[in-house]
Amino acid sequence: MSIVATAESVRTKQTRAVVVADETLAAIEARDGDIHAFLHLDAESIRAQARGIDSQIDAGQHPGRLAGVPVAIKDNLCQRGVPTTCASKILEGWKPPYDATVITRLREAGAVLVGKTNLDEFAMGSSTENSAFGATKNPVDPSRVPGGSSGGSAAAVGADMVPVSLGSDTGGSIRQPAAFCGVVGLKPTYGTVSRYGLIAFASSLDQVGPFARSVDDAGVLFEVIAGHDPMDSTSLAISAPDVMTDIDGGVAGLRIGIIPELMDGSSDEVRARVVAAQDALREAGATLVSLPAPELLLGLAAYYLIAPAEASSNLARYDGVRYGNRVDGADVSAMMIATRTAGFGDEVKRRIMLGTYALSAGYYDAYYGQAQKVRTLIIETFHRIYQSCDLIVGATTPTTAFEFGSKTADPMSMYYSDIFTIPSNLAGHPAISVPFGTGEAGLPIGVQLLGPALSEPTLFRAAKFLETEVGR
Numbered sequence: 001m002s003i004v005a006t007a008e009s010v011r012t013k014q015t016r017a018v019v020v021a022d023e024t025l026a027a028i029e030a031r032d033g034d035i036h037a038f039l040h041l042d043a044e045s046i047r048a049q050a051r052g053i054d055s056q057i058d059a060g061q062h063p064g065r066l067a068g069v070p071v072a073i074k075d076n077l078c079q080r081g082v083p084t085t086c087a088s089k090i091l092e093g094w095k096p097p098y099d100a101t102v103i104t105r106l107r108e109a110g111a112v113l114v115g116k117t118n119l120d121e122f123a124m125g126s127s128t129e130n131s132a133f134g135a136t137k138n139p140v141d142p143s144r145v146p147g148g149s150s151g152g153s154a155a156a157v158g159a160d161m162v163p164v165s166l167g168s169d170t171g172g173s174i175r176q177p178a179a180f181c182g183v184v185g186l187k188p189t190y191g192t193v194s195r196y197g198l199i200a201f202a203s204s205l206d207q208v209g210p211f212a213r214s215v216d217d218a219g220v221l222f223e224v225i226a227g228h229d230p231m232d233s234t235s236l237a238i239s240a241p242d243v244m245t246d247i248d249g250g251v252a253g254l255r256i257g258i259i260p261e262l263m264d265g266s267s268d269e270v271r272a273r274v275v276a277a278q279d280a281l282r283e284a285g286a287t288l289v290s291l292p293a294p295e296l297l298l299g300l301a302a303y304y305l306i307a308p309a310e311a312s313s314n315l316a317r318y319d320g321v322r323y324g325n326r327v328d329g330a331d332v333s334a335m336m337i338a339t340r341t342a343g344f345g346d347e348v349k350r351r352i353m354l355g356t357y358a359l360s361a362g363y364y365d366a367y368y369g370q371a372q373k374v375r376t377l378i379i380e381t382f383h384r385i386y387q388s389c390d391l392i393v394g395a396t397t398p399t400t401a402f403e404f405g406s407k408t409a410d411p412m413s414m415y416y417s418d419i420f421t422i423p424s425n426l427a428g429h430p431a432i433s434v435p436f437g438t439g440e441a442g443l444p445i446g447v448q449l450l451g452p453a454l455s456e457p458t459l460f461r462a463a464k465f466l467e468t469e470v471g472r
């Protein structure tokens with residue numbers, strides 16, 4: 001059932017929000033022991049929220065577009081009074097005193113907030129193996145990672161525990177786990193969804209977005225959370241883009257770019273599914289154009305300087321004084337060192353060190369400055385590409401979900417899983433991953449659609465089309 005249908009039957013009392021909540025809790029009870037998608041779940045609060053929705057309906061009020069729809073939340077989004085850890089020991093036990101704007105919007109739409117999902121610590125990673133509280137398993141094959149960093153949110157939807165969830169995407173953290181878990185995932189245009197209450201990793205790249213079982217559900221959730229927010233200085237002064245009105249419009253007449261480099265190094269099975277998607281688009285009346293753009297591959301190196309540089313600054317606030325845990329020391333500086341040594345995991349420390357180095361006097365121009373020039377080059381390259389096409393179709397990730405432990409010893413090989421997703425973050429552009437069949441081992445494969453800023457309506461149209469062609 002779509003989330004629109006669920007909300008409609010809750011509103012018309014064909015079912016009740018409490019019944020939906022109990023079904024959700026039963027599904028989580030049945031599956032999450034194996035999968036570990038959730039870091040925090042409070043059954044009583046879920047039932048209480050649902051009762052609140054039902055009583056609004058009994059009182060003749062309209063609780064909103066998502067009446068009674070369960071939504072899981074990545075644990076780097078602040079929810080008032082609910083533990084928010086970023087999967088880090090340094091924030092263990094911390095409860096935010098306010099709601100993120102996306103949480104407020106979900107509440108106003110009548111959604112039921114189901115719990116906080118697992119991630120790589122501070123959203124740094126591609127597998128959830130960097131969570132301080134244990135990894136999440138891929139619901140399709142528990143020997144495989146769910147992807148990351150929003151692995152818990154992707155797995156919760158992939159395992160049918162919830163119909164939709166929220167994640168965040170700084171370099172691919174929505175699209176890559178969506179591809180690995182066989183669900184839809186959107187990284188919106190930078191500035192369309194408020195970052196207020198999203199715990200910052202790399203502020204110029206971070207963006208909140210939806211996971212869903214279907215393209216329609218992802219579109220509805222995106223419309224609910226998007227739109228201007230005065231609390232976020234980078235929020236665009238526009239209302240939420242309308243992606244639903246024309247979602248069934250098809251792809252006839254669209255010009256779709258194929259960037260050979262956005263398939264570079266992909267496995268044969270991933271490549272085969274992308275080619276199948278291209279054929280489907282062409283047969284449906286889209287014009288496909290090949291547009292080589294080797295510059296886009298430089299994005300990975302630029303990202304792994306810019307993101308750690310911003311992270312090293314953003315994470316300076318975890319000093320044992322203002323938030324979360326403290327380990328005492330003889331003086332303030334010893335306390336801070338002890339707190340940060342005990343509180344952060346290896347990958348977070350690696351990023352802080354990389355970023356601090358890249359920003360340090362004497363190296364700034366060579367590393368951070370150079371990376372920013374590459375970022376501009378990527379933006380200009382996309383500008384050139386979008387003179388000749390409306391959208392790009394490619395792979396979301398080079399491979400299907402990998403096995404636990406297979407990339408942890410070599411950070412570089414882990415970083416490579418982001419090679420196709422990062423360019424959109426650097427440019428601030430939207431991109432969506434749509435499940436498009438499986439590979440030989442039955443593991444899901446995602447096709448990625450990329451577009452220029454604010455092209456979400458076209459992206460959703462093309463994504464919806466691919467969803468109907470998934471069987472080919």
Ligand code: GLN
Pocket residue numbers: 123124125126148149168169170171172173174201307418
């Ligand atoms: N995997 C990438 C990283 O480790 C992207 C993370 C993200 O998008 N939050 O930085």
